[in-house]
Amino acid sequence: MTRSSAELFADKLNLLLDRSAARSGVAMSLSQFVTDLENKTGVTISKAYLAALRKGQAPEPRLDVVRGLAEYFNVGPSFFFDQEPADADSVSDEMMHAMKRAGVRRIGLRAADLSDQSLSHIISIIDNIRALEGLTPVGDEDEDAR
Secondary structure, eight states, rough: OOHHHHHHHHHHHHHHHHHHHHSSOOOHHHHHHHHHHHHHHHHOOOHHHHHHHHOOOOOOHHHHHHHHHHHHSOGGGGGGTTTTTTGGGGGGHHHHHTTSHHHHHHHHHHTTTOOHHHHHHHHHHHHHHHTTTTOOOOOTTTGGGO
């Protein structure tokens, strides 16, 4: 059975929301999410529209909504329209998007070949700075990559 584009969009949105909840340890209500989305990206959507997007029952979203969701979750807008089903591996797009930022790339280059202990210290420092800036915590899905 072929899934509709609305259902694929819903799968991907739900995956990102679930990952966000797993990282923070708290699932946001629809009200909290639409408020946070507006505060962080300037994009305004209703709770009802978000619920319909999550269920695959909304028409294809406007470009500004897709861009806002992509910005919020730090993925490229194309993430939502790739025809492949959402799964844990497909969010590696998130990493690619982050690595395109010059500052992130410079940190990665400097961290190469450091000991596990040094990497742990750097991760702790970055986590503290993220908390100071009010950013959501980042999970360690790639723990084996270290």
